[in-house]
Amino acid sequence: MRRKKRYFPAYPGDPSPISIVVKHRLTFSEVDALAIAWHGHYPRFFELAHTELMRKVGLTYEAYKQHDVGAPIVQCHVDYFAPLLLDEEFSIRAELHWSDGARLNVSYTVQGADGRIAGTGYTVQMFFNVYTHEPYILPPTLVAEIWQRWQHGEIQ
Numbered sequence: 001m002r003r004k005k006r007y008f009p010a011y012p013g014d015p016s017p018i019s020i021v022v023k024h025r026l027t028f029s030e031v032d033a034l035a036i037a038w039h040g041h042y043p044r045f046f047e048l049a050h051t052e053l054m055r056k057v058g059l060t061y062e063a064y065k066q067h068d069v070g071a072p073i074v075q076c077h078v079d080y081f082a083p084l085l086l087d088e089e090f091s092i093r094a095e096l097h098w099s100d101g102a103r104l105n106v107s108y109t110v111q112g113a114d115g116r117i118a119g120t121g122y123t124v125q126m127f128f129n130v131y132t133h134e135p136y137i138l139p140p141t142l143v144a145e146i147w148q149r150w151q152h153g154e155i156q
Helices: 039-057 061-066 141-151
Strands: 020-027 072-078 090-096 103-111 117-126
Touching: 020 039, 020 103, 039 072, 039 090, 039 103, 061 141
Parallel strands: none
Antiparallel strands: 020 090, 072 117, 090 103, 103 117
């Protein structure tokens, strides 16, 4: 059974999601006794693609630090569909979805070497000031500037 609807809604006028795909080979330390990917590693697989996606748009840890911004994960969800096997090379696709709020909505697709969907999921991150711990209601300046570039098609 595959998820038939999107994790995050898209509205008219929203820019298209920004995406990236990374490859990874399943190692011995990532499998269980059946030599399949242990379910608890999927959030780590998501993180592999998430890191590259954030680098692509300019939301690196260094940029957060320079702007006193934090973005902790407040939701993480995984749907499992098919096993990944020891030593299998697979891909993880991460897509950043538009949001007008002070949050990052990222969906993930983990695809096996043969094209089968092994799993999907999403994370939601909320922005806050690292010194005052006050949450942002609107995107912080760093993010707002990137969102403007995204809306104008400068980031794809």
